[in-house]
Amino acid sequence: MKLKTVALIIFSLSILLLSQENKNRKDFKLNKSYKTEEEWKKILTEEQYYVLREKGTERPFTGKYWNHFEKGVYKCAACGEVLFESETKFDAGCGWPSFYESIDKNKIIEKDDFSFGMHRIEVMCKNCGGHLGHVFNDGPKPTGLRYCINSVSIKFEKK
């Protein structure tokens, strides 16, 4: 009986530690392009800084790419990492560039966001931590997702 209890405690502790580790991993794992806020301020325009670093949102139908459908890739405006491609872009009618999928899940951080009294999933560039937008469950097939991204946070490169 005692042995069972000890085993149970050890088992629970290891589960707890593992989940904690996973949580940390999910929260943040940036790397190559880490910069201080002072450095970002020098590199980014005021609008880019507001969206990418302060998690702001550009006004709908005002950005460069909400109505842009050329063939090519979209890079992080802060660090240059390729994040989305035109093949997965669609017209969501929401005024922001929308994609049903990122180019690689490992290049994106998805994190709970409880700001403004609602629950959304924030999307960030995994390489530099720059805020890109949010992902919603009302996208088209095949994923059913809608990555709603600020034009300010991305840079198009023609194929």
Ligand code: FE
């Ligand atoms: Fe980036």
